Amino acid sequence: MPKHTVQQSQLFGEALEDKRGADPVVPSRIPSTSPFHQPRALTESERERYRKMSQESRRARESALSGNGPAPIHEINIPRLDPLKLMPQVRRNGLRTLxxxxxxGGLDLGFDRAGFEHVASYEIMNDATATISAARPEWKVFGGEGGDVRNVDFRQWKGEVDIIHGGPPCQPFSNAGRQKGHLDERDMxxxxxxxxxxxxxxxxxxxxxxALASAKFSxxxxxxxxxxxxxxxxITPVILEASDFGVPQVRRRVFFVGFRTKKAAARWSPPTPTHFWGERQLDSGTERCMGLREALGLADIGVDDLSPTIRSALTGPRHTTSILNSVAAQRRFEAMExxxxxxxATREQARAFVAKNGHFRLSVPDVALIQGFPEDWxxxxxxxxxxxxxxxxxxxxLAYAVASSVSAAVAK
Known part of the structure; x- marks a missing residue:
């Protein structure tokens, strides 16, 4: 186990030993190779409880998928939301994107639907590049070592690209990533x-x-x-809310939009919301954003809401299939059952794997829908x-809305 993990656990133990008496904090048995992972301060009894929960869940899943689990209680859902209707395809605008x-491929898809011509994508994760390549076989996609921007001489694209878009890793600035900013080697x-x-x-x-637009990182x-x-x-920074554009989720992002000419910058305006949630209707031209249950095609139980912000399953030292990011989010999901x-992985497997509390279990296609991806991505x-x-x-x-606003300012 990395030295820092033991030291941190010992420090947490010293701080909590008085409160927990004879059951001091102990380090995790799960090795972490990430210097950015902050281990939880847990006692041996607490760790044992989590181990049992994990083991029980694994056994229950295996039993369900083999056909020996409890009888399914939910039908396979048919979503009511079609994300493609939130971003209707427009004619090509003559602008090339890198x-x-x-x-x-969230930004890539949004810009594609807004009429931009895709030149190439760079992404270091092989599975992610495989996703984009499977979705758009005709696109040029660089992955793995070839997709690592640290290895690229971008002068090769001069004169071949009109627009650059991208989301550098957010971990250096997010709460989950410990907000180390420029001290984080993931700062790109x-x-x-x-x-x-x-x-x-x-x-x-x-x-x-x-958070990147907060005073902490000014x-x-x-x-x-x-x-x-x-x-x-x-350059103009703007913070946008995904539900303002029909995505059934509480999700805010900051965009830095830059134009080379003053004329284009003067023509640009941040995208105007097309949807509203709750009592936030802005004018008669906006549509109501679906709640999570409605978007997924679930029965009306008298309670619906936007999904809490879904977290990336790649957060932390080990693999996870949870999208939960806080206690408050847990309460919101519970209220919506x-x-x-x-x-x-699939809706069929989600139906077979009955949750202990009987609530509707999400599948990968459901989570993709919550994020605004079409069913076939x-x-x-x-x-x-x-x-x-x-x-x-x-x-x-959301990417589509930003792309459309940029197109209106600079389209040839």
Whole structure:
């Protein structure tokens, strides 16, 4: 086990031993190779309880999938939401895009539906590049070592690209990632800036978690993004809410939108909401955003709400198939009678694997829908990897809205 893990656990133990008496905090048996993982401070009895829960869940899943579990209590759901209707395909606008940190293709899909021509995608995770390639076999996609932006000379794309878009890893700025900013080796904003400077596109769109726009990182944003790019670009940051564009989830993202000419920057306006939730209707031109149960096609139980922000299953030292990110989120899912842990690969498997409390178990296609991906977007890899791609993605309808606003400002 890494030295830092033992030391941190010992420190937590010293702080909590008085409260827990003879049952001190002990380190986890699960090795973590990530220097960014902060182990939970748990006693041996608490760890044993979690082990038993995990073992029971695994046995229950195996039993259910072999046909020996409890009888299913939910029908296979037929979603009411069609994300493609939130982003109708428009004619090509003559603008060519280069995608960086492409992940499972949220930005790529949104820009494609908004009429942009895809030039290439760069993504380091092989399963994510396989997803984009399966969805769009005709696209040029660089993956693995070839998709690592640290290995790319972006001058090769100068004159071939009009728009650069991408979402550098958000972990350096998110609560789950411990917010180490530039001290986190996953900080790839300098590479995004380097690509823009090398290619000199007419516009760029960089996105991240809204925490990047907070006071905590204001100095970082100014010195690492705004100052190096403002010599040639007029840059505007904007925070957008996914439900304002029909995505049935509480999810906010910050976008840095830059234009090379003052004229294009003056023409650009942040996308106007097309949907509303609850009492937030802005005008008669907006539509009501579906709640989670309605979007999934579940029965009306008198309670519905937007989904809590789904987390990436790639967070933490080990694989997980949970999309739960907080106690508050757990309460919201419980109120809607939806089980967010142990997400199944398919709807058939989700139906067979009955949750202890009888709530509706989510499947990968359901979680993809919550994020605004169409039913046929072919996420590749194991369940945890598919959920990781979904949880890390920009909701495509939100990407579509930003892409459309940029197109209106710079379209040829």
């Amino acid at each position: 995608s960086l940190f492409s992940g499972g 904003w300098p590479k995004f800036v380097e690509a823009v400077q090398a290619i000199k596109p007419i516009a760029f769109i960089g996105e991240n978690v809204p 100095n970082y944003v100014n010195t690492s993004i705004i100052e190096p790019l403002s010599k040639n670009y007029h 939806i089980w967010p842990n142990g997400v199944a 072919p996420f590749q890899g194991a369940t945890y990897m598919a959920l990781g791609q979904i949880g890390n993605a920009v909701p495509p309808p």
